[in-house]
Amino acid sequence: MxxxxxxxxxxxxxxxxxxxxxxxxxxxxxxxxxxxxxxxxxxxxxxxxxxxxxxxxxxxxxxxxxxxxxxxxxxQPETPIVQEIREPTIEIQGQTFWLPRSLRHIARQNWLQMGSIGRSRLLLEDQSGGRASLMYLSAGAAVPKHTHRGLELTLPITGAFRDEQGEYIPGDFVLRDGKTDHQPQSAEGCLCFALLDAPVHFTQGLPRLLNNFGELLY
Ligand SMILES: [Zn+2]
Structure with missing residues (x-):
C-alpha cells in the first residue's frame, strides 16, 4: 500500500x-x-x-x-488525445520495465551507468531548474550516504528501495529537503522517477570523488 x-x-x-x-x-x-x-x-x-x-x-x-x-x-473534447510516441516499456540491462503513461511521450537521454546506479535524464523544458531523470538501482545497489542542498523527490516505478526512514514501493511520493541525510538501497533492484533541484551532496566516503559523482546524478 x-x-x-x-x-x-x-x-x-x-x-x-x-x-x-x-x-x-x-x-x-x-x-x-x-x-x-x-x-x-x-x-x-x-x-x-x-x-x-x-x-x-x-x-x-x-x-x-x-x-x-x-x-x-x-x-472541447472531454478527454485530451495523448499521442504516445514511445513504447509503454523500456529495456534496462536486458530487463523490460513498464512505464507510467505520463512518462511514455517524454524524450530521454541514453543511460549513464555509474557502478550499480544508472541514470537517464528526461528532456524537459523546465524553467524551475529542476532536473528529472529515470534512475535504476541494480539489485543490491546502495547510494552512498548523502544530503541534499535542495529538494529531492524519488518515486519508485518498479521494485522498492529503503533508507533509514523506511521502505518505499511503486507510487510512493518520497519528498526530501536538504535537512535529512540518508542512504538509499535496493535489495531487488528499483526503477525510479527522480527529481532534484540541486546536486546531491555526499557526507561519507571520499567527498571529492563522490561529490563529482553527485554532480553526475543531478
Ligand atoms: Zn496519493
Whole structure:
C-alpha cells in the first residue's frame, strides 16, 4: 500500500496547473498509482471550475462574451488525445520495465551507468531548474550516504528501495529537503522517477570523488 503522498497544497497546485513541468510530471505519475489522490485532484478541479463559473456577469453587455466562452469550453473534447510516441516499456540491462503513461511521450537521454546506479535524464523544458531523470538501482545497489542542498523527490516505478526512514514501493511520493541525510538501497533492484533541484551532496566516503559523482546524478 502506498504510504507517501503529495500534500494538499501540491495536489491543489497540480489541479490549477501552476507547478513547474517536472513537478507536474511527478504528481501525474503518483496519481496514476494512487486512486485516493486522483479523487482529490478531481475534487480540486471541480472546485476550481465552480470558482471560475460562479461569478454572475457584471452587466447585460458581458453576457454574450460569457456565453461564448462557456460554449467554447463545452465544445472541447472531454478527454485530451495523448499521442504516445514511445513504447509503454523500456529495456534496462536486458530487463523490460513498464512505464507510467505520463512518462511514455517524454524524450530521454541514453543511460549513464555509474557502478550499480544508472541514470537517464528526461528532456524537459523546465524553467524551475529542476532536473528529472529515470534512475535504476541494480539489485543490491546502495547510494552512498548523502544530503541534499535542495529538494529531492524519488518515486519508485518498479521494485522498492529503503533508507533509514523506511521502505518505499511503486507510487510512493518520497519528498526530501536538504535537512535529512540518508542512504538509499535496493535489495531487488528499483526503477525510479527522480527529481532534484540541486546536486546531491555526499557526507561519507571520499567527498571529492563522490561529490563529482553527485554532480553526475543531478
Ligand atoms: Zn496519493
Amino acid at each position: 502506498i504510504n507517501f503522498h503529495p500534500d494538499n497544497a501540491l495536489l491543489a497546485a497540480y489541479a490549477a496547473d501552476t507547478l513547474p513541468l517536472s513537478m507536474t510530471l511527478a504528481v501525474s505519475i503518483h496519481v496514476e498509482f494512487c486512486p485516493a489522490c486522483a479523487r482529490r485532484v478531481a475534487e480540486f478541479e471541480r472546485q476550481l471550475a465552480e470558482t471560475l463559473l460562479i461569478g454572475e456577469p457584471q452587466n447585460e453587455a458581458d453576457e454574450p462574451v460569457f456565453d461564448e466562452m462557456l460554449s467554447f469550453i463545452l465544445q
